[in-house]
Structures are given as structure tokens and as C-alpha cells.
Amino acid sequence: MEIMGKSTGTSTVKRGLAKMLKGGVIMDVVNSEQAKIAEESGAVAVMALERVPYDIRHQGGVARMSDPEIIINIQQVVSIPVMAKARIGHITEARILEALNVDFIDESEVLTPADEIYHILKNDFKVPFVCGACNLGEALRRIGEGASMIRTKGEAGTGDIVEAVRHIRKVNEDILRVINATYMELMTIAKELGAPYELVLQVKKLGHLPVVNFAAGGVATPADAALMMELGCDGVFVGSGIFKSDNPLKRAKAIVEAVVHYKDGFVLAEISKGLGVAMKGQSIAEMNDEVRLAKRGW
Amino acid sequence: MKIGVLALQGAVSEHCKVLNKLGHEAINIVSQHDLFGIDGLIIPGGESSTIGNLLVRYCLLNPIIELGQNGLPIFGTCAGLILLSKYIEKSNQHRLGLMDTHVIRNAFGRQFSCFEVNMPIPILGSIPYNTVFIRAPYIDKVHEGVSVLLSYENKVIFAEQNNFLVTAFHPELTDDMRIHEYFIQKVVSR
Numbered sequence: 001m002e003i004m005g006k007s008t009g010t011s012t013v014k015r016g017l018a019k020m021l022k023g024g025v026i027m028d029v030v031n032s033e034q035a036k037i038a039e040e041s042g043a044v045a046v047m048a049l050e051r052v053p054y055d056i057r058h059q060g061g062v063a064r065m066s067d068p069e070i071i072i073n074i075q076q077v078v079s080i081p082v083m084a085k086a087r088i089g090h091i092t093e094a095r096i097l098e099a100l101n102v103d104f105i106d107e108s109e110v111l112t113p114a115d116e117i118y119h120i121l122k123n124d125f126k127v128p129f130v131c132g133a134c135n136l137g138e139a140l141r142r143i144g145e146g147a148s149m150i151r152t153k154g155e156a157g158t159g160d161i162v163e164a165v166r167h168i169r170k171v172n173e174d175i176l177r178v179i180n181a182t183y184m185e186l187m188t189i190a191k192e193l194g195a196p197y198e199l200v201l202q203v204k205k206l207g208h209l210p211v212v213n214f215a216a217g218g219v220a221t222p223a224d225a226a227l228m229m230e231l232g233c234d235g236v237f238v239g240s241g242i243f244k245s246d247n248p249l250k251r252a253k254a255i256v257e258a259v260v261h262y263k264d265g266f267v268l269a270e271i272s273k274g275l276g277v278a279m280k281g282q283s284i285a286e287m288n289d290e291v292r293l294a295k296r297g298w
Numbered sequence: 299m300k301i302g303v304l305a306l307q308g309a310v311s312e313h314c315k316v317l318n319k320l321g322h323e324a325i326n327i328v329s330q331h332d333l334f335g336i337d338g339l340i341i342p343g344g345e346s347s348t349i350g351n352l353l354v355r356y357c358l359l360n361p362i363i364e365l366g367q368n369g370l371p372i373f374g375t376c377a378g379l380i381l382l383s384k385y386i387e388k389s390n391q392h393r394l395g396l397m398d399t400h401v402i403r404n405a406f407g408r409q410f411s412c413f414e415v416n417m418p419i420p421i422l423g424s425i426p427y428n429t430v431f432i433r434a435p436y437i438d439k440v441h442e443g444v445s446v447l448l449s450y451e452n453k454v455i456f457a458e459q460n461n462f463l464v465t466a467f468h469p470e471l472t473d474d475m476r477i478h479e480y481f482i483q484k485v486v487s488r
Contacts, residue, residue: 005411006413016412020433079347080348101410256348
């Protein structure tokens, strides 16, 4: 029998990579030294950035896609997948990142949005995308556009986990509502969520999102990472939490282990010992609405 | 049958689902005592370097090597294929090293080049199998005792040696359960 032609960039292949990252930690890095530390600590992927969210927050200005040179340098030193961020709606930044052969694009609210109305049509790309979502409606809108992975939209760069918790709780609550609804109720629920009906139907049948869902934003300690797993996340992004702390390698290793053994209090107690000072952080309750990143995107 | 699925990182639940559909019990393996009483073991896809590190940190590496040497059937997909191989090109990462194979990691390129393709697999009959490759490795050299079950573009992507079975692609990402069934046969006939 003849072998049929191969197809690249299919939804199975794109969502498949996200599945391979499950139970893992994806770390923000700004140079090849940090990337190597991340890989050594057991990261499943790195996010190549020019500035970590903590610095973006404190230095201000427009935050854009990283300089391709930073991404290429990082690609050269690690064997794990390399991700990079594009601004919300910035089709061209995404195209550049695809040409650079990054393994995943994060259409991210951490960068300054390029479009106030539309997100990128991610189905047009062969490289998979991850997008943030505060609730099920937002998650399904992004999946409808072609996102292969979802993450919470916690407040990056704050070291405060409360927003990420709110988002995963909300997604879970919305999913439960869909599961418990009758088929007759689903169209109205789709309308209320602002989500594509077909995807709501899919959630009802599957009992969960059709793609992998990670925690992101505000993870600073192994306990934070374990909490997000406890709440049902498939894995964790850690941004400023690692390289803005006292002992990045030790903390990174501890967070990796916390994600595996998130239910085991004894292991968590052991790995949480003597990690040095965590990133200083900033309580979200003290922040004005206009500096909140979760308000970006819709 | 009781089949362990190494659950340190990666596509664990996908394998468990297939095992359950086939009527077998799937046991998540995260520490040494989980290995007790399993009839077979699956090492899933994920990041092989991460899984290797965690195997060492949680004292699972040597117990699994020992079980493998004593005949426990082990099935590795993608990262699992890498971890089961004795030789890994340009890498000193931790491994089980139970098979006499030489592998190249990320050998089909980065994510942009990942693909799926339908092809017949002789040992599974004439119906084509949908093989899904994700930053996949391949075996570039096999030593004595290893049987090649399938090659694609002259690259070995499905192989067997005694109680070990490996694929460079991901049978757990499709609805076709024939490769899992083939592995279960190995477990049953042990």
C-alpha cells in the first residue's frame, strides 16, 4: 500500500505538543544562561523574552515581541521547546516568530496589545498558539480562533496568585455548568458565555476543555505551583518568580518537583525549605484597575 | 492486566484512557512503591530530559531498569523511546538505556515541521495507521537483537527488542488502539 502525503500544522499535531508539556513547568528566560538553568532544573519549555513581566511592569513603556537574536541564541543552547510572545492581534509579529521556528507562540496580554478589537486568527498558522483566558467563554473564543493551549491570565510580574486562582475557579465553574446543563440549555449558555456553540457542545461531551489548560501569572513559590495543579491546571508557567528570586536554580527545581508531587504535603514541605527570598511581589488588591493585565484581551 | 504509566510529566492521561478502553487498569507511577504488582509499564511522551531528571530525583531509575532486565514489558512513546535507548546523540541526559538503539532527538525538526501521516504497519495488518510526530526522535542505528517494525524515509520509528517496544510517534493521540493492543499481547504472553 502507498504511503499518503504527510500533513503538517494539523490540529492534532498542534494540540499534541501542548499535551506533551502536561505536568511540566514552562519558564520565562531572557538570555541563554537563564535558558540553560531552566533546562537543567527540569523545565519542559522556555519562554524567550526581552524582559520578564516584573521588569515590564516596573520599567513601563510599550512591550513588544523580543529581538529575534535573543530567541535564536536561546534556541541554540537548549533542546526543549522554545516559546515566544506576540502582542495581542499582531499578525506580523506572529508571522516573524513562526519564521524563526519557535515551537509555540503566546499571544500575550503581558505585551502591549496591538489591536483593541481582534485577536490573531491562529488557525492560519502552522505553529501552535497559547492564549490567556479568565473564564470559559474567553477560552472557547480563543480556541475558536485556533489556540491549541489555554492558560490563566493571572497578574504577571506581581507574585500574587489570587488572579490565576480566580480564573481557574471560574473556568471550572463554567465547565461544571455546561456539563450539568441539558442539551436544550446549551445554546443559551453559549450566548451568555459569548462562546461558539459547537465548542460548548464539545465541552459538554468531553467534560473538560478540548485543549490543555496551564496556570500563568503570579506563581512565585512551589506551593503556588502545587495549588494551581490542585485546582485542575495541567501545568504551570512561571515568569518573574524564578529569575527575580534569590536562588533561581534551587527555586526552579523545587517548582518542577512541586508540580509532580502537588498532593504530597511531605514532599512539598521538604522542597520548600531554604529557597531564599522569593520575588518581592506586589499585592493585586493594592493595584489600580488600569494597570491590570487581565483586562487586556476579551 | 495492571499497567503502570510513568506519571512524572507528559501525556499520561491519554495512555490511561486507551488502557481503560481496552479493559485494563492504569496505575500512575510517581514513586517507587507504585511499581509493585504491575504487569507492564508505559513511558509516555513528554520532555525526555525532564522525565530523566525526575526519574533520578525520585529513585525510580534503577528500580525500573531492574524490572526491565527481569522481563517486565515496557512500551515507550517518543520521550519513552529516547529514555529506553542506550545511546542518545549529543546528550548525556539520564536514561534507562535498556535497548541497544542509537537515537537522535528532535530529529524531524522543530514544531513547525511536525506532521501526521497515514501508513500501513505490516505487523498490524493492511489498514493504514495514522502516525503523529511531535518534535519526534528517530532511531538511526539498531544493534543486534532489535527488530525494526516500521521505518519512514529510511528512519526507524517503531522497534522491538525482547520485552521492550518503542514508537517515535504517538499512538495515544489517535483513536487507533492497535499498537496498545500489540503491547498488551506482549504483557499477556509473558
